[in-house]
Amino acid sequence: MIIFTVGEQRYCIPILSIKEIREFEDPTYLPHCPAYVEGAINIRGNIVTVVNLANYLGTAPQADNERRVVIIIEDGASRATCGLLVDSVIGITEIALDEIQPISVDGGAAELSGLVSIGEYVIRILRLDTVLSRLLGDQAVSTAAG
Amino acid sequence: MGDVMDDILKIFFEECDELLPELERGLGEISEEESSQETINAIFRAVHSIKGGAASFGLDRLVRFAHVYESALDGLRSGKVEPDQAIIKTFFLAMDVLSDLVAEAKHTGDEVDEGRIDENVRKLEAIIGQGGDAPASSEVGETPVPEDFTPVTVDLGGFDFDDHAEGFGETPPQRLTVTFRPHSELYSRGDDARNLLLGLQELLPVEEAGAMDVVCSTQELPALVDLPAEDARLGWTVRLPEPPGSALEEDIQAVFDWVGDVCDFQIARDGQAGEAVEPEPAEDAAVQEDVPVVPVPAEMVESVPQADPAPSAPASAPASAPAKIGRKREQNASIRVDIGRIGMLMDMVGEMVIGQASLESALTRDGALYDPELLKRLAVIKTLTRDIQEAVMAIRAQPVRNVFQRMQRVVREASSLANKDVALVLEGEETEVDRTLIENLTDPLTHMLRNAVDHGIESPQARQAAGKPAQGTIWLSARHRSGRILIEIRDDGGGINTRRVLQTAIKRGIVASGASLGENEINELIFAPGFSTAETVSDLSGRGVGMDVVKQAIQNLGGRVNIQSTPGKGTLFTLSLPLTLAVLDGMLIECRGSTMVVPVSSVVELVTVQMKKDVYTIPDGSHVVSVRGRCIPLIYLGDELTLPEENGTQEEPHHMGRAGEEGQMIVLVVENEAGARAALVVDGVRDQAQVVIKSIEKNYRQIKGVSAATILGDGSVSLILDVSTLIVSATKRVDTRALEAIAERAA
Numbered sequence: 001m002i003i004f005t006v007g008e009q010r011y012c013i014p015i016l017s018i019k020e021i022r023e024f025e026d027p028t029y030l031p032h033c034p035a036y037v038e039g040a041i042n043i044r045g046n047i048v049t050v051v052n053l054a055n056y057l058g059t060a061p062q063a064d065n066e067r068r069v070v071i072i073i074e075d076g077a078s079r080a081t082c083g084l085l086v087d088s089v090i091g092i093t094e095i096a097l098d099e100i101q102p103i104s105v106d107g108g109a110a111e112l113s114g115l116v117s118i119g120e121y122v123i124r125i126l127r128l129d130t131v132l133s134r135l136l137g138d139q140a141v142s143t144a145a146g
Numbered sequence: 147m148g149d150v151m152d153d154i155l156k157i158f159f160e161e162c163d164e165l166l167p168e169l170e171r172g173l174g175e176i177s178e179e180e181s182s183q184e185t186i187n188a189i190f191r192a193v194h195s196i197k198g199g200a201a202s203f204g205l206d207r208l209v210r211f212a213h214v215y216e217s218a219l220d221g222l223r224s225g226k227v228e229p230d231q232a233i234i235k236t237f238f239l240a241m242d243v244l245s246d247l248v249a250e251a252k253h254t255g256d257e258v259d260e261g262r263i264d265e266n267v268r269k270l271e272a273i274i275g276q277g278g279d280a281p282a283s284s285e286v287g288e289t290p291v292p293e294d295f296t297p298v299t300v301d302l303g304g305f306d307f308d309d310h311a312e313g314f315g316e317t318p319p320q321r322l323t324v325t326f327r328p329h330s331e332l333y334s335r336g337d338d339a340r341n342l343l344l345g346l347q348e349l350l351p352v353e354e355a356g357a358m359d360v361v362c363s364t365q366e367l368p369a370l371v372d373l374p375a376e377d378a379r380l381g382w383t384v385r386l387p388e389p390p391g392s393a394l395e396e397d398i399q400a401v402f403d404w405v406g407d408v409c410d411f412q413i414a415r416d417g418q419a420g421e422a423v424e425p426e427p428a429e430d431a432a433v434q435e436d437v438p439v440v441p442v443p444a445e446m447v448e449s450v451p452q453a454d455p456a457p458s459a460p461a462s463a464p465a466s467a468p469a470k471i472g473r474k475r476e477q478n479a480s481i482r483v484d485i486g487r488i489g490m491l492m493d494m495v496g497e498m499v500i501g502q503a504s505l506e507s508a509l510t511r512d513g514a515l516y517d518p519e520l521l522k523r524l525a526v527i528k529t530l531t532r533d534i535q536e537a538v539m540a541i542r543a544q545p546v547r548n549v550f551q552r553m554q555r556v557v558r559e560a561s562s563l564a565n566k567d568v569a570l571v572l573e574g575e576e577t578e579v580d581r582t583l584i585e586n587l588t589d590p591l592t593h594m595l596r597n598a599v600d601h602g603i604e605s606p607q608a609r610q611a612a613g614k615p616a617q618g619t620i621w622l623s624a625r626h627r628s629g630r631i632l633i634e635i636r637d638d639g640g641g642i643n644t645r646r647v648l649q650t651a652i653k654r655g656i657v658a659s660g661a662s663l664g665e666n667e668i669n670e671l672i673f674a675p676g677f678s679t680a681e682t683v684s685d686l687s688g689r690g691v692g693m694d695v696v697k698q699a700i701q702n703l704g705g706r707v708n709i710q711s712t713p714g715k716g717t718l719f720t721l722s723l724p725l726t727l728a729v730l731d732g733m734l735i736e737c738r739g740s741t742m743v744v745p746v747s748s749v750v751e752l753v754t755v756q757m758k759k760d761v762y763t764i765p766d767g768s769h770v771v772s773v774r775g776r777c778i779p780l781i782y783l784g785d786e787l788t789l790p791e792e793n794g795t796q797e798e799p800h801h802m803g804r805a806g807e808e809g810q811m812i813v814l815v816v817e818n819e820a821g822a823r824a825a826l827v828v829d830g831v832r833d834q835a836q837v838v839i840k841s842i843e844k845n846y847r848q849i850k851g852v853s854a855a856t857i858l859g860d861g862s863v864s865l866i867l868d869v870s871t872l873i874v875s876a877t878k879r880v881d882t883r884a885l886e887a888i889a890e891r892a893a
Contacts, residue, residue, distance in 0.1 A: 028863040029740055030842075031787035031849055040842065040855065040863045045493030047855050047863055049846040081845050135846055 001095050003123060004071065004086040007059035010123045012116070013084075015092060017073045017128055024068040024085060037135070038085055043072060049135055050083035056131070057111060062087045073128055080132050093118060100125065158199040160482075162248045165192040167551045169241055174554065176222075177234040183223075190219045196244070200251070208247045211263060215240055218270040227276050236273065240266045242555055322388050324398055326411035327363070327381030337405060339382065345401040346384055349394060359385040381410075485581070488541055495535050496838055500861045502531060539580070543725075546624045546633075547575035549587050553622055556592050560599040567606055567616055568599050573623035579631050579725050583703060587633075587723075590699040594635050594719060595620065597693065602639035602717050612714065614638065626725075630705075633721040642711035644668045651677060669709040673697040704730060704747045732837045732856070732866065735814065736830040738789040741864050743837055743856055748869040750815040750823065752831060757809050771813060771825045778815060778825045779876045786872060787851055818870035826872070835859075839866065851875070 001012040020043075027039025027050050036056035040047050050070055054061035070083040100114040114125045172189035197212035218237070221227035243266045249255025324346065328339050347358055363381040367373070388394045395413055402411050506524055509517070550572045561568040603609075603618035610616055621636040644665055651671045652659045663671075671677060673693045700707050705723035724731065732743035753773055755761060760772050761780065769780040783789075813825040837856035842849065842865075853868035 026862075028855075028865065029789060030846070031789065031851060031865070033849075037846075040846070042857045042861055042863050045497050045840070045857065047840050047842050047845065047857070049842075 003090045006053045011126045019072045019074045052085045166245045168192045205251045214270045218273040236269045323414045324384045328409045330378045331408040349397045357387045543578035544581045550575045560596045568618045571621045574625045577624040590696045593696045598637045602637040635719040638716045641713040734832040735828040738784045743866040750817045781876045782827045816869045818873045824873040824876045
C-alpha cells in the first residue's frame, strides 16, 4: 500500500495499481467535466484524465502546496488509466488484511473500502474502481449535471 | 480451450479474407488473358487452402462447395479446360457463393440459399465434365471432417499456411503409407529391417496390431544367379491406420530416427503417391530429411499408383515438392503484426518528436548553451526521426486493391439485378493508404458504384440507340495527389439529367420552385438528404438514403466529393481523402487560454466581424451573425464548452461577451456534413497543423462537442472539436427559438 495525503487526511491504495508518480503539470481543461476532474495530461502519447482527489472526496486541499503530485493508476482488467492529484505522498507500508476495518457501503462511503489505523493515524483505503467507473461510465449523470 | 479454438478460427477467417481477393484477382487476370500457369496455381491454392481450413473446423457446407470448386479449377490447371468467358463467369459467380459461405460460417452473413449452391455446383460440375474427369463431388459427401487436426499451421501466423494446409487439407487421412528401403549399410550396422517393422507395429494399439498391412517390394531383386549376397535390395510398403488424435506421423519419424542415413523412407497419406525408393542413397536421403513430410498432394503427382514404387515415380514427386516450398517462401515475405503494436510505435515516435523539439528549444533559448555543432547533430537526429515517422506510417499503409477488388462483385451483382451489362475497370489499385481509411471506404464506394450501375449506365438498348457499345463501363481509379488520395468513379452512361434532378428536388421540397440553380448546384442536389430520382424504388439503390450517406461518410473521413457530369457522355465523381485517419489537418484556435483544434475540412472561412454592424440579437438573447448577407448562428465557444474564465479577463477585451459590446471579433464559419453552418467565436487562430488523433474515451467518457484530442508540439493536450455536434446544438436552439419568436409576434 502506498500512503498519501489529501487535505488533512491520509489515504492509501495498493502499490501494484500504480504505474508512476509524476509532478503536477497544468492539465488541459475538459469541457462539461465534473468538478473533481482536473483535466487531461499527456503521458507519453496517451491522454490521461487527472482527478482532483480533494474535490472528489469533498475535502479542502492544502493551500499553495508545492509537493502536489499526480499518481498514475491503471486498472488491471480494463487497462483504463487515470491520474490522482494528491497533496503529498508519504510512504509505503504493508497492511495485513485483518487489520482493515471494513466500511459499510450503505454509510454512503462508496469511495472508500476500509480503514486502517497505523500509529496515531487512521488511514482510509480508497476504492479505485469507483474512481474509474465514475470517470468512464455514468454518462447520464454527467449530462444531467452538465 | 474454447478460446484457443476461437482464436484459431478467427485466424482462419482472416486467411479467407486474404485468399478470396487473391482468387478474385487471379480470375480477373485469367479473364483478361494476362494469366500464367502461376496465376492458375495461385487461385487453386487459394480455394484449396479455404477448403483445408474449413475442413479442420467442420464447416461442412463450405468444405463441400470448395471441393467442387477446386475440382473444377483442376481442369483449368491441367489444361483440360480452356478458360472462356462463360467459364470464368461461372467461376466468378461461384466465388461469390464461396465468399458468402465464408461469411455464413463467420456469422456475419445470412445463410446461403441451398438452391443457389446447387445451381453453382451444377455449373461447376459441368466444367469438371468438360475436363473429362469423373466429377469428384460424389466423394465429397463421404468426406468426414478430420478429427485429428492439430492446428500447427496457425502458430506460424500466416507465414506458410498454404504449405501446410495443402498437407492436412487433403482428403482426410485414414491410413498412412510408409515406404522404406534400407541400404546395405543398415544391415552392416547390425540393424534389421525387421526392427523397423516391429517398431511400426508398436505404434498401433495392441488390439489393432493386425491392422498393419505390409507389402514387400521385390522389384529390384535381380535373378537369383545375379544376386550379390550382401546387397540390400528389398523395400517395404506398410499401411497403418491412423487413430484419431494421434500424432502417428511424428511417431513414424521417430522409428526411423536412427536409420535415417542408411534407409530411404517416405510417409504418405492415403490416396497419395507412396513415394519410392531412391536409387542413390546417402545425399538424397539427406535432402529428404530436410523435407521429411512432404505430403505431396495427390494432384501434384499425376496418379502414381501408390503400391507401386516404380523407378519412374520418384523423379516427379521430390522434384516438384521442394521447388514449391522454395517459391512459397518467397511469396510470403510478409508478416502479420498486431495493429496495436504499430500504434504503440507511432505513439512513441510522436513522443520522440516532442522530446526532440523541447531539446532543441532548450538548446537555442539559452545563449550560454548555444552551440552550432550541437545543433548540427540535432538536425541529423531530426531528419532520422522524420524518416522513422514516415516509415511507421508506411507500415500501416495498404494498397486500395483490397477494397477495389471487392467492388468487382458489387458491380457484378448490381448489373445482373438491373439487367445491364457493365464492366468495372480498376486503375491504380496499388495506391497505398492507411488501413483505417481502407476499412471505411468500402461502404461509400459500394453505394456509389451501385448508383453508377443503377442510374449512371443506361439500359443496353438505350446505349445502342445512342451509338455506344452495349456494355457500359465504370472506371474506378485511385492516385495520390498532393498528400491526399484521389478516388475517381467515372462511368460512360447518360450523365446527370439536370432537368429531372431539379424537378425531383422541387417535388421533394428540397429547393423552392422557381429557384434558379446553376448546373453544378443541381448536380450537388443528389447529395441532399431524402433525394432519389429513381421513379421506382429498386433493390439496388433508390431508397433516397444513397448519396447523402455517401457524402456524410466521406466527410467523416475528412474528405470531399465532387461531381462532374456531361449529358450523354457520363458522370465523374471525385473523392478527395486524406491519406490517413490517424492524422488530421487542423486549425489551432485559442479560446480563453485553451488551444483547440478545428478540423480544416469543416472550416468554410475565417472572418472578422464588427460587433455592432454584423451581429444581431434574436429576441431570446442568442445571436446570429451576418456574413455577406447570410445569417449564421453564433456560438460562443467558451460558453458552449463551459471553459473557465481566464485570469484577468476583466482587463482584456478577450472574452467577447454579450451584444452591445464594442469592437471586432474573429469568427470561424464551420460547416457540417449536411451543409448547416455556424460561426464559432474564438479568441484567435494560432496555426494550421497536422495533428495526431488520440482517443479520450479510452480513459474518460465522451465529451459533448469534442471528438478526440491530440498532443501539441509542446507536449500539452489539446481537444479536437466535434463541429457537427456543436452546429446541431446551435442550429436547433436558434431554429426553435426563432419559431417561438414568430409565435410570439403572431400572438
